[in-house]
Amino acid sequence: MQFVVPQFIEVESKVIGPISVRQFIIMLFSAGIVFIWYSIFSTVIFVVLGLITLAVGGVFAFAKVNSQPFHAFALSLVQTLQRPRLSLWHREINQQVVVKMARKDRKDKSNKKLEFAPKPDVSQAHLAELSLIADTRGQYSPEDLERLRQEQTAAQTKQPDLTKKP
Numbered sequence: 001m002q003f004v005v006p007q008f009i010e011v012e013s014k015v016i017g018p019i020s021v022r023q024f025i026i027m028l029f030s031a032g033i034v035f036i037w038y039s040i041f042s043t044v045i046f047v048v049l050g051l052i053t054l055a056v057g058g059v060f061a062f063a064k065v066n067s068q069p070f071h072a073f074a075l076s077l078v079q080t081l082q083r084p085r086l087s088l089w090h091r092e093i094n095q096q097v098v099v100k101m102a103r104k105d106r107k108d109k110s111n112k113k114l115e116f117a118p119k120p121d122v123s124q125a126h127l128a129e130l131s132l133i134a135d136t137r138g139q140y141s142p143e144d145l146e147r148l149r150q151e152q153t154a155a156q157t158k159q160p161d162l163t164k165k166p
Contacts, residue, residue: 010067022069023061030057125149 012020019027030053037049065073129145140148 026057026061030054030061033057125152128152 012022015021016024033053034050037046037053041049060070060074063070129149132140132145132148
């Protein structure tokens with residue numbers, strides 16, 4: 001069974017001739033502002049403000065930057081300009097925290113001696129044992145694991161040394 005996958009979903013549907021609904025609303029809003037300028041100002045000021053308003057409305061309605069509508073680009077630009085240009089790491093704050101922690105540790109461990117105890121190395125058999133427990137979700141008992149360990153050691157002793165030449 002095959003399904004039709006929609007393509008070109010970022011293209012706005014054209015509703016009023018070659019103009020989309022978003023573009024029509026932006027131009028309608030711009031025309032409304034031009035009408036307000038007409039009723040408030042004299043002819044010269046009205047013409048200047050009307051041309052500027054229609055130009056800005058046309059840019060917001062029809063212009064695209066990097067295949068995005070201009071209003072999305074303008075919003076991203078404003079958000080980028082509001083962020084600080086330089087990020088600094090405040091080392092003083094971290095040093096204060098370290099000093100406080102050192103004081104707290106000194107109080108807690110004043111009577112105790114710290115001894116270095118290295119962790120034992122993890123053997124191949126132990127890793128195999130842990131992976132078996134994880135793979136089987138704990139289904140094997142300790143006896144099964146001991147038997148598996150004995151089989152592994154027996155198999156290792158039976159393998160001939162391939163590095164020696166006859």
